[in-house]
Amino acid sequence: MFSLLLATMLCGCTKESDRSAYPREEFVLVYYCAGFNDLSSNIQSNLSVLKKADLPFKGSKHKLLTFTHFATTNNDFNTLTPSHLVQLTKDFGKIHADTLLTLEPTRYATDPEVMHEVLEAVRNMYPNAHYGLVVSSHGTGWLPAGKYSSGSVIQFSNRRHAEGLPIYRYNENPDEPKVKTFGAEVKMQNGQKLSQEMSIQSMAAAIPMHLDYLLFDACLMGGVEVAYEFKDVADKVAFSPTEVLADGFDYSDISTLLSDSPSIEGFCKLYFDHYDKMNSYATITVVNSSGMEAFAQTCKTLFSKYRSSIYALNTLSGVQPYFRSGHHWFYDLQDILQKAGMSPADKNLFQQALDSCISYKATTPMFLSIDIVTYSGLSMYLPGAGDAGLNEFYKTLKWNKATDLVE
Secondary structure (H helix, E strand, O other): OHHHHHHHHHHOOOHHHOOOOOOOOOEEEEEEEEEOOOOHHHHHHHHHHHHOOOOOOOOOOEEEEEEEEEOOOOOOOOOOOOEEEEEEEEEOOEEEEEEEEEEOOOOOOOOHHHHHHHHHHHHHHOOOOEEEEEEEOOOOOOOOOOHHHHOOOOOOOOOOOOOOOOEOOOOOOOOOOOEEOOOEEEEEEOOEEEEEEOOHHHHHHHOOOOEEEEEEEOOOOOEHHHHHHOOOOEEEEEEOOOOEEOOOOOHHHHHHHOOOOOOHHHHHHHHHHHHHOOOOOOEEEEEEHHHHHHHHHHHHHHHHHOHHHHHHOOOOOOOOEOOOOOOOOOEEHHHHHHHOOOOHHHHHHHHHHHHOOEEEEEEOOEEOOEEOOOOOOOEEOOHHHOOHHHHHHHOOOHHHHHHOOOO
């Protein structure tokens, strides 16, 4: 009787408890959430969805870790909160959340030193593994910290932000859906909301291990400047050239990123289909970093050939925009060259180079108020729509050093 009962129980086990198919290699996925801001509740909702997904079982070589920094339930930013690195597993329907690391409330997830410390701890816990990183927060692409909200280039000290942080600003138009705009957490100073931010240079330097993939669940990160800055950090980078609705990725499909052969394109397609089927808004691009160097050399040639025409383009030139509310630093890369008069032969050359580094891209016909007619999958700065201070900062980016867009 006991043997028969045991056999019945084993046959009735769900797929999650099947221990027969261990992955060949250890794979660690870190979901890094900088949510001490007005996205706190949205990111916590994402985390709740993730916990209902097909999580790894205890003992699996697949590891799912979350690093979270959230505001209080009523968004009281004067009350500082700790952040936690947690490993999530599921056995027989029960979720286990094991805390691996806790950081004191005075430390912010958008501090590069914090990111480095957390990811270094992950690497020490799971050496010689494959790693994936998903980051969720506000974001303003390649811009220097403070530019998006203040309109000016803010000067900072060498390693940490100076006290003169820009005023934290988020939802410019409360009548439209909330969007995520990586790295902005609230710091209160004299009753004002200030912004603790991290530049893409600081973030790239903060990541201590090589990544199989890096996914940005944040606004405006889908720029060629971002892709090139992280080409030596991650094999694949996924992001959105436009803003991202506050609900973010569809984390019910997180297991897609945790297989022996994680499908970044598959995960991003599921995300896009999720919004497209609702007649909502989404843009997404997956870049293969191995193709970025050749792409940069192609663009360098084209930038040199069409330089005067590119510089003549401005905010009124009809180039495909990816921004709203006057934040005119994000235009479609291909459309910039097309509007600059790129010849058919050069267009074919550009397209071949672009296809070699983009493995998936998709867009809805619109994103909020933006009609998307041309979609190369990558945004880029338009020098004629910038300013002298921003042009000087742009020269510090690896993309500009490789292509000489701004001389």
